[in-house]
Amino acid sequence: MAELTPMMKQYKSIKKKYQDSILFYRLGDFYEMFFEDAEIAARILDLALTARNKGGGEKAAMAGVPYHSADTYIAKLIKNGYKVAICEQIEDPDEASGIVERDVIRVITPGTVIENDMLEDKNNNFLAAAVYYEDTIGFSYIDISTGDFYVTELFKTQSSKLWDEIDRIRPAEIIVEEDLADGEFLNNYQQVNKILINKREIFNLKKSYEILQKHFKIQSLIGFGIEDMPAAIAAAGEILHFINNTQKRSLKHLDKISLYTLNNYMVLDTATRKNLELTSTIRSHRKNGSLLDVLDKTVTSMGGRLIRKWINQPLINKEEIDRRLEAVEELKDNFIFLQKLRDALDGVYDLERILTKVTYGSANARDLTALRYSLTKLPFIFEALSLFEDSHLLSGLCDEIDTLDDLGELLTKALVEEPPTTVREGGIIEKGFNEELDQLRTMCGEGKDWITNLQKSERERTGISSLKVGFNKVFGYYLEVTKANLDKVPDDYTRKQTLANSERYITPELKEKEAMILGAEDKINDLEYRLFVSVRDKVADNIQRIKKSAGIIATADVLSSFALSAIENDYVSPIINDSNEINIEQGRHPVVEKMLNENFVPNDTILDNEENRFLIITGPNMSGKSTYMRQVALIVLMAQIGSFVPASKAVIGLVDRIFTRVGASDDLTTGQSTFMVEMNEVANIVNNASQKSLIILDEVGRGTSTYDGLSIAWAVSQYINDPREIGARSLFATHYHELTRLEEEFNGIKNYSVLVEEDNSGVHFLHKIVQGKANESYGIEVARLAGLPDELINNARQILKQLEQNDNEIKEVAVSGEDLTETNLNKENMVISNNTVQEIDRKQLSLFESNKLICEKIKEKEIINLTPLEALNFLYELQQEVKEINDQN
The missing domain is CATH 3.30.420.110 (MutS, connector domain)
Structure with missing residues (x-):
């Protein structure tokens, strides 16, 4: 294999140190990539893949991107999970002996992006x-x-x-x-x-x-x-x-x-954060439709990041919550002052991220002019905050804000109004900021004025009306004469370049002025860069002052956002205390009410650790059970981040954790079934909840057989409700109507249901939560509304009648055969948590002792492995056999 070129040797030496990164190797105006890096980049960035050293030496796959637009390409690589090592020249090419020295100046990774x-x-x-x-x-x-x-x-x-x-x-x-x-x-x-x-x-x-x-x-x-x-x-x-x-x-x-x-802070586990859709929705994973979407009316990037943090970290300290609520109340009650504050905040740039670029040495003049503009807003923010005298939090912000007048004055004097993006080509520093710079500019300006007047004077002196003065980077300034006028060229002109239709000349005086102008321009650009760096360093020396004011701006922005949300959505200030009471009057779901075209139906909620500890909510699907439970959780959370809440009144006894168990699906990454996922979530709740927690259960036990699921739901309800175990304030929506018997058995459990209205046109869900249990599930009616065929719906109704009839017959047999009351049947035979599944099966089988054949069939059948349809068919076959026996008797 042919020997590598010096450049490729350098490349491989550097790449060896950064094997886990895509190496961007600077060559002129491009970042080049070679070998495997080039192949990866070509695929992800849609670049042309070429080869280097085709005529000899080691062939290397090669791809490149322009350095001035590299950020776009780097962003795409980072998004795809790669790291990018930026390799630059660290030696002046004019002073280099051989290949220019290069090294990696920064590795950009997903977690270290500042662009x-x-x-x-x-x-x-x-x-x-x-x-x-x-x-x-x-x-x-x-x-x-x-x-x-x-x-x-x-x-x-x-x-x-x-x-x-x-x-x-x-x-x-x-x-x-x-x-x-x-x-x-x-x-x-x-x-x-x-x-x-x-x-x-x-x-x-x-x-x-x-x-x-x-x-x-x-x-x-x-x-x-x-x-x-x-x-x-x-x-x-x-x-x-x-x-x-x-x-x-x-x-x-x-x-x-x-x-x-x-x-x-209030602890929110992953399931709760997802189920309550705090910062993104479950389905689309977008902000739109989340609680953050409703509350975020911030006008600064810093405020936008802070409100997200507050939502994800609700407070549990009453004094801190009250300080926020007090501030929101004063802002809400003084709309004109509120608007003045928001106007002052609007337009403030992202001070925190500008500061990072300053310390990195990557901030350009436009970054500093953005900082300068933001600093001009600080006095107005101070003035707006000073209008609020009742809130300790707002007055504290006013006392602590630093308007940074000295830094603003420096940036105003130092930088032109609209500087270029580059920092080494001049045009950055304002006139009057530096005496030496002004002198150089005067010298350069006089020289350029002489050049401008030269064309007129030379035309007059030579009589060549078409004579022009021009400039290019190779030859500098020149005098251009067309070939038709060459006979008029003076003797003091020196030919410099011949073109097809003209000749270009220089004069000693022209070269002298050129040297003065170009020398002055180089000095100007160099001096402007040094002055800019000096100004940038002075900004860096004031980092702590700027960061402190940035934090105040963010806090004021979030509080004003809460106040505006309260005004626009008719929210009220919650009363926070250390009791175990949650009393919400006319509560509403903050997100759903914004999405509905019709009026949202509000509901009351009373929860405590005594008589109203565990609320069992029954009612049909689509009736609003889940929305109601989530709204209670969201109102509590909103109160504890310091926001007003969607209700006519809310008394919130502090909650240390919110748990939600809502729906489930198979977890393919770990091989866990729907039921296992559900049980893991329930286990997390019962192992970590306390009396100060709020628990939301939307179905438990639906992922297994009916009796298994009902037994688990019954036992979980007992355990959570029992003050000796947990005793947490809880809402439990279920389709297991048998659970409504718990109200009769245990103190602290109350039944609630969703009002349903039935008329000739069908079933209407009123979305109103009232005390008492639901009489029907209306599942078939929901299926009809979903668009299932009429034939299927009618058949389902017939099967339901048969199942309900069979259920009544079984209960009658149980009562006559074992002298059990209906209550005892449910309590002892069905869902007592201490009984095992085997005990339940044994007692169920005893109901059929009059018929040995049917009993044997039931014993042999692996019921737990049956699908719902297979179970239904099996039950139907048993029914037919019982009817035949009865007919024979």
């Missing part, structure tokens, strides 16, 4: 790390585009909460230990989100501690509250280690770590 075109304005882009240390889990996450840096610790026994945290923040990338990346961690996380997983490097706790010390320039981690949290230190150190290795530049904007604990 605006690759990010969503109102979404964070997190890089996370999960580290096991002895009996604890360290979890840390960071958004380097905003500077947010968080860390927490959990016990290993709380590993399920780790998945909930991962689901809450939805990181773009996560770092895990080697043994976890291929095992339990990977399996669990793939159910939550598809991301790029980087295996954790093995280094000790001391190294992590030193990395944090060095970055924050501190002696200890006591100030961050994590000095004695080794797992947290390991996770945070891992993230910084990864960022340092990939970003290779200043990270001054990462100026603190925020420690948080799960006990500071």
Whole structure:
């Protein structure tokens, strides 16, 4: 094989260090990729694939993209899960001896993106790390585009909460230990989100501690509250280690770590967050149709990210919630002042992400003019906040905001009104900012004026009316004369270039002025760049001040968004207390009511830990049971994020967790059936709920046989309702009407149902929740409304009559044969949780002791494995045999 060229040797040497990345190798105005990288890029980016060294040497697949539009291509590779290593020239080509030195200046990964075109304005882009240390889990996450840096610790026994945290923040990338990346961690996380997983490097706790010390320039981690949290230190150190290795530049904007604990917030597991559709819908996975869609009226990117965080982390501290509610109330009650605040906030650019580009050294003049414009808004924001005097939170924001007048003045004096995007070609610095620059510009301007006047004076001197003065990068300034006028060319002209129809000349005076002009322009561009960098560095020195004001802007934006939502949607301020009462009058579903064309039917809710602890809700499908239960959960959640709520009155006793068990489907990734998924969710609830929790159960036990499912639903209801076990406030919608008997058996359980109106035109669902149990399920009526054929519907009605008749006959036999009351039949024979399935089967079989043949058939049949249709056919066959026996007798 032929020897590699020096350039390809350099390429391979650099690529060897970044084998897990697509290497963008800078060649002139292009980033080139070779070998496998080129093949991948060509496929994903739809590029032409060529070959290098076709005439000799090693053939290399090759593809390239223009450097000035590289961000678009990089974004697509990142979206497809790849990392991109940017390789630039790090040596001046004019000073290079041989091949220009190159090296990777940055590795862009899904979790380290800072480019605006690759990010969503109102979404964070997190890089996370999960580290096991002895009996604890360290979890840390960071958004380097905003500077947010968080860390927490959990016990290993709380590993399920780790998945909930991962689901809450939805990181773009996560770092895990080697043994976890291929095992339990990977399996669990793939159910939550598809991301790029980087295996954790093995280094000790001391190294992590030193990395944090060095970055924050501190002696200890006591100030961050994590000095004695080794797992947290390991996770945070891992993230910084990864960022340092990939970003290779200043990270001054990462100026603190925020420690948080799960006990500071209402815990929302993955299923609850999904079922309540907090930030995206279940089906489309879009914001439209979610709670966030209703509440988010923020006008800044920073506010948009903060409101998402608040929704995903409801508070459990009454004082903090009341502070937010008090602020929202004052904003709502003073609409003119509210509008003034929102007008002041509107147009503020994303200060957090601008700061990141500043510290990276990648911010251009337009980024700084965006910052400058935003700073001009700060005095107006201060003025608007000062109008609110009753709210401690708003007045506190007003007291703390820094209007950054000195920085705004600097940017105004330094930068022109509309600078170019490039920073090395001049046109950035305002006149009067620097005396040397002004002198150079004057010199350059005088020279250009002389050049402009030269054409007129030379035409007059030579008599050549067509003479022109021109310029190009190769020959500089020149005098151009057509060949028809060559006889008039003066002796002091020196020929420089011959063209088809003309000759180009220079003069000593022209070359002198050219040297002055071009020298001045080079000096101007160089000086402007140095002045710009100096201004950018001064901005970087004020990072903490700017970040503080950015946080105040975000908070004011979210509070004003809550206030506007309350005004537009007729929300009221909830009363928050530490009791176990949830009393909602005329409550409404915040999302559904916005989507309905007709008026939404409101409903009341009374929940406590005594007489109204566990509400069993029966009624037909489509009648509104699920909507009602979800609205209760959403009203509680809205109250605890500090938002007003859709009701005429709401008293909310603080909730520590909201659990939902709504629907289920097979989990193909783990091979779990629908019923197993359902039971896992129920297990999570009964193992983690407390008396302060709110539980929403929309069907339990429907994924197995009727008696199995009914038994489980009965036992789960008893367990959750029992104060000695859980005693949580709960809503349980079910089609098992037998469960309504629980009201008679246990204190704290109440029956509720959905009103249904029946007339000649059919069944009408009134969507009104009232006390008492439902008399019918109306499932066949729902099937009719869904469009099933009339023949099928009529047949279903006939089968239902037969089944109901058989059920009554069985009950009569049971009562006469074993002297059991109907209540005892349900209580002892059907669904007592202590009885096993075998005991239920034995007692059911005893009902048929009068006929040995039928009993044997039932004993032999594997009922649990029957489909509903097979079970129905089997029951029908038994019925026919019983009728024949009766006819014979």
